[in-house]
Amino acid sequence: MFSVSMQVRDYECDLQGVVNNAVYLNYLEHARHQFLQHLGVDFAQYTAQGVHLMLVRCELDFKASLRPNDRFDVEVALQRESRLKYAFVQRIVRHPDQSLVAQARAIGVALNPQGKPFVFMPFEADLTAEG
Amino acid sequence: MFSVSMQVRDYECDLQGVVNNAVYLNYLEHARHQFLQHLGVDFAQYTAQGVHLMLVRCELDFKASLRPNDRFDVEVALQRESRLKYAFVQRIVRHPDQSLVAQARAIGVALNPQGKPFVFMPFEADLTAEG
Amino acid sequence: MFSVSMQVRDYECDLQGVVNNAVYLNYLEHARHQFLQHLGVDFAQYTAQGVHLMLVRCELDFKASLRPNDRFDVEVALQRESRLKYAFVQRIVRHPDQSLVAQARAIGVALNPQGKPFVFMPFEADLTAEG
Amino acid sequence: MFSVSMQVRDYECDLQGVVNNAVYLNYLEHARHQFLQHLGVDFAQYTAQGVHLMLVRCELDFKASLRPNDRFDVEVALQRESRLKYAFVQRIVRHPDQSLVAQARAIGVALNPQGKPFVFMPFEADLTAEG
Numbered sequence: 092m093f094s095v096s097m098q099v100r101d102y103e104c105d106l107q108g109v110v111n112n113a114v115y116l117n118y119l120e121h122a123r124h125q126f127l128q129h130l131g132v133d134f135a136q137y138t139a140q141g142v143h144l145m146l147v148r149c150e151l152d153f154k155a156s157l158r159p160n161d162r163f164d165v166e167v168a169l170q171r172e173s174r175l176k177y178a179f180v181q182r183i184v185r186h187p188d189q190s191l192v193a194q195a196r197a198i199g200v201a202l203n204p205q206g207k208p209f210v211f212m213p214f215e216a217d218l219t220a221e222g
Numbered sequence: 223m224f225s226v227s228m229q230v231r232d233y234e235c236d237l238q239g240v241v242n243n244a245v246y247l248n249y250l251e252h253a254r255h256q257f258l259q260h261l262g263v264d265f266a267q268y269t270a271q272g273v274h275l276m277l278v279r280c281e282l283d284f285k286a287s288l289r290p291n292d293r294f295d296v297e298v299a300l301q302r303e304s305r306l307k308y309a310f311v312q313r314i315v316r317h318p319d320q321s322l323v324a325q326a327r328a329i330g331v332a333l334n335p336q337g338k339p340f341v342f343m344p345f346e347a348d349l350t351a352e353g
Numbered sequence: 354m355f356s357v358s359m360q361v362r363d364y365e366c367d368l369q370g371v372v373n374n375a376v377y378l379n380y381l382e383h384a385r386h387q388f389l390q391h392l393g394v395d396f397a398q399y400t401a402q403g404v405h406l407m408l409v410r411c412e413l414d415f416k417a418s419l420r421p422n423d424r425f426d427v428e429v430a431l432q433r434e435s436r437l438k439y440a441f442v443q444r445i446v447r448h449p450d451q452s453l454v455a456q457a458r459a460i461g462v463a464l465n466p467q468g469k470p471f472v473f474m475p476f477e478a479d480l481t482a483e484g
Numbered sequence: 485m486f487s488v489s490m491q492v493r494d495y496e497c498d499l500q501g502v503v504n505n506a507v508y509l510n511y512l513e514h515a516r517h518q519f520l521q522h523l524g525v526d527f528a529q530y531t532a533q534g535v536h537l538m539l540v541r542c543e544l545d546f547k548a549s550l551r552p553n554d555r556f557d558v559e560v561a562l563q564r565e566s567r568l569k570y571a572f573v574q575r576i577v578r579h580p581d582q583s584l585v586a587q588a589r590a591i592g593v594a595l596n597p598q599g600k601p602f603v604f605m606p607f608e609a610d611l612t613a614e615g
Contacts, residue, residue: 100510100513100517101367101514101517101527101528102373102375102510102513102514104367104368104528105363105366105367105368106266106363106366106367106368106370106421107269107274108528108532111251112277113244113245113247113248113364114244116243116244116247117244117495120243120244120493120495121494121495124494128553133552133553135494135497135551135552138238143238145238145284146284147283147284148282148283149280149281149282149284150281150282151279151280152278152279153276153278153280158528159368159527159528160526160528231379231382231386232382232383232386232396232397232499233379233382233498233504233506235499236494236495236498237498237501237552239397239499242495244495248364251362251363251364252362252363255363264421264422265363265421266363266366266421266422270370289397290395290396290397291390291395291397368528368531369531369538373513374509374513374542375506375509375513376506378505378509379506382504382505382506397499400499400500405500407500407546408546409545410543410544410545410546411505411542411543411544411546412541412542412544413541413543414540415538415539415540415541415542
């Protein structure tokens with residue numbers, strides 16, 4: 092399972108004293124982009140070439156709160172959603188007991204410079220390897 | 223339908239040149255908190271008193287991108303999800319043609335100072351009034 | 354004096370219950386970009402054409418805190434700093450009494466697609482008009 | 485010299501393709517709070533007890549841009565500014581050549597629960613030790 096270790100930064104916490112909901116999307120995106128790097132895909136370079144990796148849907152379940160200084164892992168696993176849609180199944184788990192903080196399912200597509208979804212070979216290769 | 227009018231700020235856009243996904247959660251939260259104000263509920267005051275209004279789940283569908291300077295409305299409607307869970311059904315629609323940018327379903331609970339969910343009367347009053 | 358009216362959004366507040374320092378830079382940038390619009394300069398379009406308007410220095414004095422729901426104005430005035438540097442003199446003042454929350458001096462340059470600073474005519478026109 | 489190693493996350497970049505200016509304040513704050521931890525001071529706990537560590541001024545010089553995936557250090561050194569004011573002298577330097585990205589001088593105070601600045605012993609101890 093691919094995962095990225097991170098730590099809460101105080102500025103990510105809101106007036107409830109816990110990490111703000113929107114910041115979870117930041118964490119999840121950062122982990123997905125690190126996963127892309129792991130597959131040999133540089134998000135910024137693809138963007139500069141007109142290939143846009145975009146989400147079409149995201150589902151999140153918030154199970155517990157992250158607090159200042161908490162350390163946690165963000166996991167990423169790729170699954171096929173349909174021929175042109177890919178699902179990133181993600182979990183945020185807190186150290187040291189790996190308790191579940193949040194889980195997410197983010198559905199993405201790769202758009203070519205004309206804005207059309209296409210079969211993204213780096214994802215296909217990972218799906219085949221996992222198969 | 224309760225709604226809040228907003229405009230994209232350049233710093234909310236990422237290297238794809240469009241509003242970053244996580245910022246949609248900011249927009250949706252701001253609209254929900256304005257909706258709370260409309261119901262007479264001040265989020266910060268409740269927080270200071272130990273009552274925490276929290277999301278337990280959020281589903282978002284991204285339909286189109288918001289770009290620099292775009293103006294848009296964020297709509298909020300409250301529905302009952304279960305006895306102690308409330309659903310905020312939300313849409314982000316772009317001006318001037320009211321085209322759909324994103325839709326969301328955010329499920330929330332009210333926690334008392336002991337961390338237990340309770341029946342939140344301001345929401346009940348709104349649900350009854352809408353009934 | 355050019356100014357933009359804004360209102361604190363709860364997600365901009367941190368665990369001290371007030372607007373986080375970094376968010377002031379967001380507010381100040383948004384007001385500068387609105388000021389650019391007022392001068393007929395679209396920041397995103399210039400960026401897409403390879404002209405980068407960038408800060409080289411920023412000084413901020415924090416005088417008071419902004420809290421949830423506070424309304425405030427962000428003022429912008431342009432001054433010449435040197436032949437190729439421009440100073441944005443800015444203030445954040447809270448409603449309704451126009452009390453000073455923060456003041457800033459942001460020094461910027463315009464870089465051409467080769468990365469060289471150049472005399473930016475829209476700023477020169479404003480400086481002459483103010484003269 | 486106290487320093488924290490970090491890496492640019494894509495969501496921190498704006499439509500110019502580089503880290504947004506306001507994010508530098510996030511980086512600087514995170515490094516200061518890690519420095520506080522190093523001194524035995526937990527920012528969130530002090531806040532909960534009504535002791536507010538706040539900035540009254542910040543000066544930043546932007547020397548170069550940070551781009552996606554860049555790794556960098558944020559340095560923190562404490563200096564006395566006056567009897568009740570403390571200066572955090574900070575630099576952001578990019579890997580691997582330690583080139584200067586930004587330098588900052590952040591002036592802070594410690595406020596007691598009544599909102600009065602006071603002599604903050606953990607800072608005094610560090611200043612004496614450095615002396």
